[in-house]
Amino acid sequence: MVTTRLDEIDRKILAELQADGRMTNVELAKRVGISAPPCLRRVRTLEESGFIRGYHAEVNARELGFEVQVFASVGLESQAETELTAFEERCREWPLVRECHMLNGEVDFILKCVAPDLSSFQQFLTGELLTTPNVASVKTSLVIRGAKDEPGVPFDVLEERMNRTA
């Protein structure tokens, strides 16, 4: 793997580990069709080269008492780079904000937030987000229900793409 390009086995490994990050290396090797040692070497290489950024347990937020999920659209007064990064830094410090993305268009940022209940979120909203300097507008939308939540990448699309290119 001197080149940054991945072969089919590497892509299978990534797909398998995205689906089940705790699969044993023995099982993984079996699925991708090579023996355990080279399989493990590939996984290590994928980790070191940054294709795999980490492994995480997916926890049930609702069961843990985070009943509320909210998307917040944020507009800033100034979009100067200094102000943008300052706002991003704030978001990193707020535990209730799980994601922060800068967007094009009228809204500057979209935030995905969680909270134990509505009043906790309102408290965060009025006490923190809305009082942050440079924040011009915030529009929040409560998540009524989740229909799909599969972070990551569609490996089937990737494979199609590879076959067309190859």
Add this chain to the structure above:
Amino acid sequence: MVTTRLDEIDRKILAELQADGRMTNVELAKRVGISAPPCLRRVRTLEESGFIRGYHAEVNARELGFEVQVFASVGLESQAETELTAFEERCREWPLVRECHMLNGEVDFILKCVAPDLSSFQQFLTGELLTTPNVASVKTSLVIRGAKDEPGVPFDVLEERMNRTA
């Protein structure tokens, strides 16, 4: 763990596995302060009871050729339950749609999408999403850059909460 309530050790386990889902049970046991066998039993119980929904490798979408990330706000013509679930079903079938959440307010759904490039996304947008029956309006926002992306739950908030309650 006859009750559905978790003790401090369970919460620590969840926090550790959320941060590093591939941690060995030995290491995990050391960190939460018990020996390996009961630690493993707890993990299994957490898995079976649904607190842990699974484990996933976090892959680098950009490195894998998914350069584009888009949030799409979707409004439907009819919000009858049948129509809502029909739309959700569509979303589950579209590989480029990674998340789909039903919202309150003017927008009915927000979708998080990925794509290899802008034209792939445009193709999906005009060829699939916009031609879907009952879809009234779609407003898309390109992600310029990500500032924070930590799916899951803020366990420090959870601990505070427990201490206040206890």
Add this chain to the structure above:
DNA sequence: GCAGGGGCGAAATATTATTGCGCATCAAGT
């Protein structure tokens, strides 16, 4: 005070991960 459930941890065993070669393949250079 004495069952009995629940949970812990030491020790034994079964699986896995990891390392250390030697072999095959391929591409470049002679």
Add this chain to the structure above:
DNA sequence: ACTTGATGCGCAATAATATTTCGCCCCTGC
């Protein structure tokens, strides 16, 4: 065509981990 070097595979040995087994302790309710 014959090296030579780089890359990657897999067998076999070893090191770590996971998992099971079992006896102990601490509660709680009689």
